[in-house]
Amino acid sequence: MSQIKVLVAEDDMNIRMGLVDTLESEDYRVVEAKDGKAALELFKTDFFDLVLLDIMMPEKSGYDVCREIRAINEDVPIIMLTAKGEEIDKVVGLQLGADDYMTKPFGVHELLARISAVLRRSKRQAKAKKEPVQSPFIFGKFEVNPKTFKLSGQGRNIDLSERELTLIRHFHDHPGEVLSRDNILNAVWGIDYFGTTRTLDQHIAQLRKKIETDPSNPSLITTVHGVGYRYET
Known part of the structure; x- marks a missing residue:
């Protein structure tokens, strides 16, 4: 089984289970949260390689969770999930530190491709951070x-x-x-x-x-x- 661990935070049970099934079928290790508060508690007590974060959730919104995750960890890739498709949602998510966003409904193949892409970018960035710091x-x-x-x-x-x-x-x-x-x-x-x-x-x-x-x-x-x-x- 892959050592890549993904936190899936989504309050809609059908969508959440669909995401879990899809990711597990690709050998990702998946931990699920049904609301923002549970997602943040899980993130604080475990290590994740990627976070899939719905925006509209009870207890804590995806925006709040993203902000607090970034205060803890600047590097973990975050993909925001939004059902609205409104530009303001995407702008706010990017401002808060999200790496990418997807508008529901989305296809399985696109989801997996985007996950692979952000993980590859994260790996390259981690490698770059180990290189000597550039001068001003x-x-x-x-x-x-x-x-x-x-x-x-x-x-x-x-x-x-x-x-x-x-x-x-x-x-x-x-x-x-x-x-x-x-x-x-x-x-x-x-x-x-x-x-x-x-x-x-x-x-x-x-x-x-x-x-x-x-x-x-x-x-x-x-x-x-x-x-x-x-x-x-």
């Missing part, structure tokens, strides 16, 4: 410190998520180049990523709020319509 570098009028995940300048000291730091590094390494959305997704999310370019756009929008003087009229990371983005040096 300049991005626009800011200094970026990869060791502290801080961006400082213009009287501000800003915290960066791991994804935001990787995005900034990729733009920094390609100044003035027009980078397609696929190029950025492959570099930052990995070639195994099965999501849409909308995920990238949402992350760029959140990053602009931190680094742009006027996020609605960006001057540092600009949009090249129909193609992607460019770091203006």
Whole structure:
């Protein structure tokens, strides 16, 4: 049996059992929770390689659970499950540290593909963290410190998520180049990523709020319509 352990948090018994059966058929070890409170208690007392987290649950919402998991563990992959399909749900989930999201109903093959993808990315990121820490570098009028995940300048000291730091590094390494959305997704999310370019756009929008003087009229990371983005040096 695979040593990969998955926490499935879903209040709908039929959906939860379907997820459990599907994952166990692929030799994942599965622990299930019927509400957010139970999921968080399980996470605090056990080790998991992946968390599948429904958003709308009793006791604690998936948002709350995601936030508290991230306070405990910054690295465990989290896939959010939402029935609404509304963009705001996805944005909030990503802001709280989720790695991916799926809108119900979804196919078994897509679910398994996304799980495999986030696990591969997590493995690569864990390997990268063991490598020597990169030196601080300049991005626009800011200094970026990869060791502290801080961006400082213009009287501000800003915290960066791991994804935001990787995005900034990729733009920094390609100044003035027009980078397609696929190029950025492959570099930052990995070639195994099965999501849409909308995920990238949402992350760029959140990053602009931190680094742009006027996020609605960006001057540092600009949009090249129909193609992607460019770091203006």
